Amino acid sequence: MLNKIKNFDVNKSGNFYRFLVYMIDNSGLNSYNNFMAKIINVIKGTKDILPQEVGAWQKLEETALNIFSKYGYHEIRTPIFEATELFARGVGDTTDIVNKEMYTFEKSDRSLTLRPENTAGVVRSFIENGMSRLSAPVKLWYKGPMFRYERPQAGRQRQFHQVGVEMFGIKQPAADAEVILLAVNYLKALGLNDLEVEINSLGCPTCREAYKAKIKEVLKPELDNLCEDCRTRYEKNPLRLLDCKVESCKEIFEKPEIKKVIQSDFICEECAEHFKTLKSYLDKTGIKYVENKLLVRGLDYYNRTVFEIKSNNLGSQNAVCGGGRYDSLVKNLGGEDTPAVGWAMGMERLNALLPDVAVKKLDAYIVSTSPSDAFEFAEELRAAGKCVEFDLANKKFTKQLEKASKVANYALILGEDEIKENKVSVKNLETSEQTTVSRDMVLSLI
């Protein structure tokens, strides 16, 4: 008895109190059977994907395989956790993702981290498996769960899923264009047409440094008037200053002398040429886009092209896709100098834009009083490719038929009369039409 009690968490005194009340009320020792064990809930920021929702997910995954294959991309599956250092070096240690959002744990003197994104993992695999020796471009795609310790809200969870592509080995803007085209066509294939593509160029490290310096210079006198976040950004990543939403900061950025610097075309000739060519390719393929000079991505590894795809039908987390070029990441992680470009989409956000997919009905439900005959017949139909179920609990005929009408297109009645004559009554549950045929005819009817 005491052992049984010990199995429950008596510290949650609500349940324990209820248990005591039961003991007193019934003044018996058998009543612990009525005591419900404590329920364990899903972890904050995680979700079950239930059978009625999973159809949309399957569609996302099937469409990904379908579309990406057409462009020659191959799926890669990397581990869900990696060395912490990979993300610190890959994603960048000035980012929020690395600084405060990683699920990190120690095991055997190693620091490991649940992946907050998958570009770093794919790059690690690219290097480790010597893919730089493969004929460029190397085109990879992935899908799977990612983990970030953030406050959950609409379109944001702690475990969420991304589908993404990475292309290695091509420095020409055609790679950027293909990757963007791929994103747009994937979204189109999902039936999502009214999304907005925003692009920008961050320039190369050289021209960006000059730009950063200019911004810092022109903002220096205003430093005290900026919000706290902006003052940190001023030091850490001045480019991020630009999309601040605080009114007082916006006003400062509107001042003519500051606006002039922000909007100046700071990128060097080569970068400008790259960006221009990219735009010409996008124009050629008919992709509509808007240039957004304030578009800066939160991961440190991007250079030149960055882009986002946004929807107006989501909450405040409205970006479904984000990506760009990261020419120095492979080298920074110890590989050969290899240009690369890619993007990731948030599958939960895509899902929010997709209509529900109905749960598929069975082809047939066998209604029978003889489980052994039903087993045999069901296996026969399943072997022929049909989806078939039957009652496993010896329920009454009417109950079986009721169940059939809920879950299947056809009821296959295999009663005593039918079994004797080796026949089956096939009932169309939509039209109520019923015919009795020999067993081998059934497949041609359902």
Added chain:
RNA sequence: GCGUCUGUCGUCAAGUGGUUAAGACCUCGGAUUGUGGUUCCGAUAUGCAUGGGUUCGAAUCCCAUCAGACGCCCCA
């Protein structure tokens, strides 16, 4: 990490200080021993997230904790 709002059955909910906590859907059983999807009947919360407080009396008021939703930050 900060802010706002919300927690009543598996789900959606009524109830805003008074005794046995409406109703609907779902589920299960029956009407119906071989004909469902319509109909009718019945069953299902010793309790209102949890703990404490105020009160003769609390789902209802107060406090704390926990959880959820949304927003900020950030990102997909």
